[in-house]
Amino acid sequence: MADWISLPVNWVFLVLALVIAFAGVKVVTSRNLIHAALSLVGVLASTAALFLLLSAEFVAWVLVLVYVGAVLVLFLFGIMITRAPMGREVSLDNERRGLAAITALATFALLAGTSWVAFGDVEIEGVGDPITTGDLADSLLGRYLIPFEIVSFVLLAALIGGIALARKDRSPAEEAERTDA
C-alpha cells in the first residue's frame, strides 16, 4: 500500500478514473442534452489522458482530435441545428431505467470481478513502454496492410450509406430535366 501511495502516477490515475466514472454517469442521467454531450467530452478527454499515462501518445491524440475535436462538436451542432429540446427534458428518462441500471451494474461487477480474479495484484511488466507513432505507421503499412486497406472499405460503405440516405430523391420531373440537359 505504501508503494501505491508514493507513486504519483497512481494518484493521477485515480483522479482520471473518478472523472470518467462521474462523467459517464452524468451522460446517461442528465436531463439536458447539451450537458450530456459535454459530459461525454469529459469522459473522452480523460480517457485520452489515461492513454497518455500508458505512453500511448498516438492513440491519445487521435482520441482528442477525432472524438473530442470532431465527433462531439458534430453532436453539439446537431443538437443546436435541429430542433432538439435544449433545456431540461423529462422525456429523456424512461421507466425502464431500473432494468438498465441492473444490467449495467451486473456488467460492471462481472468485468471488475474477472479482472480482479485475472490479475490480482500481480504487476505486469512493460505496460508503460512507449510506442512511437513511427512504429505504428510501420506496422500499419507492413504487417497490417490488409486490415488497413479493409478499413477504407468500412469507410466507403458508410460513405455510400450516408450519401444515399441523406440525399433527396429527385422527382420524375427533375429527373427528366436532367436527362434533357
Add this chain to the structure above:
Amino acid sequence: MVETPEISLVAILPELALTVGAVVVLMVAVSSRRAATYLPWIAGLTVAATGAGLIAQYNDVAANGFSVSYAGMIVLDNQGIVIRTVMLAAIAVALLVGWRYVTGLGTRGGEALSLVFLSAVGFMLMASSIHFMLLFLGLEVGSISLYVLAALGQRAKRADEAAMKYFLLGSVASAIFLYGVALLYAGTGSLTYLGVFEFFSGDTLVFSDGLLSAGVALLFVGLLFKIAAAPFHSWAPDVYQGAPAGIVGYMGAAAKIGAIAALLRFVQVPFQSVIESIQVPLAAVAAFSVVLGTLYAIVQQDLRRVLAYSGVSHAGFLLMGIATGGVAEVQVLFYLATYVLVLVGAFGIVSLLEGSGSAGSPIENWKGLGRRSPFLAWSLTVFMLGMAGMPATAGFIGKFGIFTRAWSGDLEWLVIVGLLASVAAFFFYLRVVVAMFFEDGDGKTPKLGWPAGIGIGLTLVITVGLGLYPTPLLDVLTAALG
C-alpha cells in the same frame, strides 16, 4: 524499416473482382445518364469475374495446396473457396430475383448494387481470414453495408425502423465482439488463429483465465448475433419484416454465411483444443434457437416473420453441426449452401407478390395464389418443404447429415430436440402452402419477369436436384475438405 508482408493476389481475387465491380458501379451510376442500361452488364461481369477468380483459386489450391499470406492473415484453402462460392451463388440468385428492386430504386440502384458487392467482400473476408482483427473488419464491412441496404428502399417508416434497429443492435454486437478480441489478445498475446491455437494447446497462461474465458464468450456472442441465434435474435424479425423485400433474403443469407464461416474456423483452429468447454454452451444456444425459433414461427401471421423465426431455428441447426467441433464441416456447408439459396428464393417470391418495398406479407395475401400463379405457388411450396426438411429436397439431406453427425458426436439430446422441433416446424412451413392452395382469396397476381423466373427456377432445380441426387455436391465437399 517497413517489412513487407508476402502478397498473394490469387488469395484475394474474388474480393478484388467484387471491389472493382462495386467501384465501377458507383462511378457509372454517378457519371452516366444511361447508367440503368449498363448496370445489368456490370453486375453480370462482376459476378462472372468473381467466379473466374474462384476457379483460379481452386486451381491454385489443387496445384500448391493451401497457402497463407499477408503476414498470416489470409488463408487460401478449399473451405474458404466453397464458402465464397456459396456467397457468389447467393448474390447471383438474389440479383436475379431482386433485379426489379435494383431498378425500382432509380438513381439509388447503383448504390444498392455496389453495397451488395461490398457486403459480399466483407463476408467473404470472414471466410478466408485467420486473424481476429481482419475478421472483425470483414464483419464490419459486411454489416455496415447491410445496415445501409436495409434503409435504402422507398422511404417507409417501417424500413427506417428496421434499419435503425439493425444498426443499433448490430453496433452493440460489434462492440461486444471487439471487446472479446481485446480480451483474447490480452489473455493469449496473439491475434492469429494459429497463435491462439498454440496458446491453448500449450500451457502458458499469463494470468488466471477468467478474463480470457469472458473474451472467448464475447467473441462467440458477436458471431451468434449475426446468424440470429437465440437469444441474440431479437433484431431478425423486425429487419426481415421491414427491410426491402427485394434484398432482405440476401441480407439474411450473407450475414449467416460470413458468421458461420468464421464459427467453423473457430472450432477448427483456434478453439479446437478447448472444444469440450465451448461445446455445451454452443449446443445450449443451438437448442434454444431451434426451440424458440420454431415456437415463435408457429404463431406468426406474416410470412416475413415466419421466415425470420425459421431463420433463428436454422441458425440453431447450423450451430448443432458446429458444436460437434468441426467433424461435421461437410454437412454444415451443405446445409448452409442449400438453406441460403432457398431463403433468397423464398424472399424473391415474397418480393414478387408484395413488391420489393417494405410491405408486410400477411398469410392472408397468399390465399389462392395456387390459382393465380401456379409456378410461384409451387416454387414457394418446394422452398417451404425444403426448409422444413422434407425428403427429396436438399433440406432433408442437410438436416439428416447434421443430425447423424451430432448423434455420433455424443449430442444425442440435441438431436432429439432438433427432431421434435423439425417435426413441429412443418406446421408453419405448410401454413402458407395451405393458404395458397386450399383457401380462396383474391389478392394480387404477381408479374414474373424472366430474370426472376430464371433465379427461382435455378433455386428450384438445385433444391430438388440436390435432394434427389446430392452425391456430386457431397463428393465435391468431401474431396475439398478431406
Add this chain to the structure above:
Amino acid sequence: MDQLVTFAEQWIWLVIALPLAGFVFNHFLGSRLPEPLAGVIATLASGSAFVVALVAALPWIDGGRHGVTVELWDWMPSIGAEFEILWDPLSIAMTLLVTGVGTLIHLYSVGYMHGDGRFSRYFTYLNLFATSMLILVLANNFAMVFLGWEAVGMCSYLLISFWYTKPVAAEAGKKAFVVNRIGDFGFILGLVAVFAFFGTMSFDEVLVEPGAVLDQNWATAIGIAFLVAAIGKSAQIPLYVWLPDAMAGPTPASALIHAATMVTAGVYLIARSAAIFDLSETALMAVATVGALTALWAAIIAMGQNDIKGVLAYSTISQLGYMVVGVGSAAFTAGIFHLITHGVFKALLFLGAGSVIHSMGDEQDMRKMGGLLKKMPVTGWTMAVATLAIAGIPPLAGFWSKDEILSAAFNRGGYYQFIWALGIITAVLTAFYMTRWFVLVFLGEPRWDSDAHPHESPGVMTLPLVLLAVGAAVIGVINTPWRLGFEHFLEPSFESIHLQHAAEGTIAWVIAGIATIGAIAGVAFGYLTYRNRERKERFERGASRLLSGAERGFGVDGFYGKRVVAPLAATAEASARFDSKVVDGAVNGLAALVAKAGTALQPLQSGFVRSYGVGLVAGTLVLVVWFVMRGV
C-alpha cells in the same frame, strides 16, 4: 425364367416411372385436356405399371426365389441410402396390390369425378400418390421408405382436403396432418437410431443379421419407435382419430389411400423390419396388444355409426388392427396376406359406398337409405359379396386371412391366446356391424328423401366393382391351410426370422370352426335385428347407451381437443404473447408503450431497441458467466 428376371432387373423402374410420368403430364397439360382424357391417361399410367409389375413378378410366383436389387442412382451413399429398388416377394405383393387395385380405382374415378371442376388435378394427385406409395414399398433402405412415407402423407392431405371449400374437409386435412406428425416423429427416431447403430440405412446390411449389432433393449427401442410410426400411419390406438375424418375426401381416394394401400404402410414397415422385431419379444407383444385393442375398440364404435362411410372407416381401423396383430404375433406372412385380401374387399366396399352416395345425390346417412338392392343390383350384389368377405364367411377371402392370423396367434400360446380371444370377439362384432351396414343400405323399406332418385352407376364404375368382387370372392385361395401358396411365396423375404405358423391338425379345425360359427352368428344376429323394424328398435333401446356412445366415437376427439390440443395452443399463444410484449413488442406493444410513457417520443425511437438491447446483453452475460465459471 432367367429372361424374365433380367426383364425385372432392367425395367422394374418403370413401375415407379410410369405413374410419375402420368403425374407430370397431367400436372402440366391435364387442365387443358377434355375431361375424361386426363383420367384415361392417369388410368393408363397406373395400368401399364401394373402390367410391368405383373410380368416382372412371374419368376417369383412359384416361391423360393430371392429378391433382386436394382440400383438406379447414388442418393446419399454416405449413409447407405442409394436410390435402389428391392424386388422381392414382399415388395412384389405390395406392388401388385397398389397398382392393381389402384388401376381399378383410377378407372372408377373417371366416372365418379365426372363434372368436378378440378377433375385433372384429382388425377394428378392420384398418380402422385401411386408413385409415392411405390417408392415406399420398393425401397431398399429406410431413407427411401421415409421419402415415400412423407410423400404419401402429403398426397393424403391433398386428397382429404380436395374439396377444401368445405370447412369439414379442410379441418380433416389439418387433423390428419397433425396426428401423423406424431407418428413421423417415431419413424425419424427409429431412423436415426438405426443409422447410429448400423452406420447405414440399407436393408442389405441392416436386416440381414441385426442381432450382431443390436442388443435386445435397443431392438425393443427401435421396434417401439417403428410401432409409433405405424400407429400414426395405420391409425391405431391412440392416434386413429384422423382416419374417420379423412372420409371427407372423395370416396375413391378414401378407397385407395385410406383403406386399401397407404394406411397399410405401417403394417408394411413392421413386416419389412421383421428382423429387428424378431430380436425383441417385448416389441412384438406391444405391437400385438395395440393391434388387438384397436381392432376391438374400432369394431365397437363401428356398431353405432350412421354414416355409410363412417362404418367403413372404423371397420378399416379395426381390420388394420388385425393386420397389426398378425405381424405382432410374428406371423408376418399372415399379416401381409390379410393386408392383401383386405385391400381388395375394402376397396370394393368403399367403391360401392361411393356408388351409393353418387346415386343418392351425395346422401351419406344410412338412416335415409334402405331397399337399394332393387335399384342398384350390381352395386348391391357386389356389396353382399364384400360384406360376407369381411365378415369372415368361408370360402370368401376375408375368412382365410383372418383365420390365418387368429390361428397363428393362438398357436403362439401364452399371452397371445388372450389376444386371440379379443380377435374372436372382434370377428363376431365385425360380422354384426357389416351386416347391419348392408341391411340398412340395401334391404328393408326405402327411407329416402323425396327428391332422391337412386339409379345404378355407369359401367365405368360398376366394372371395377365386379372385378373387385370376383377378387374378394376368390383371392383367398392363394393361401389355404391345405396349400400355403402365398406363405411359401413370401418366405424368401422372411428367411432369417422365426416365423409364427398357424396351427395344424385338429386344433386348426377347431379354431376355424369357432371363428366361422362366430361370424355366422354375427351375420345372423345382424340380419335378424336390422331386417325387422320392431326388433331393431328394441335392440337400439336396449343398447342405447353403448350405441350413442359409439356414434360419437366415445368422445375421444373431444378429449384430445380439450386435454391435448387446447393446452398446446395455449402454450404457443402464451409464448407468442411473451414474444410480442416482452422480447419483441414490435407493432402491438408500440401504442401501449407510447401511451404509457406519455411522451412526445417519436414512434420510431420507441424504446424497443433498448429492450432488445437488454435481451442481447442479458444473453451475453449468461454466456460470459458460464464461460468464466467453467473456464476455457
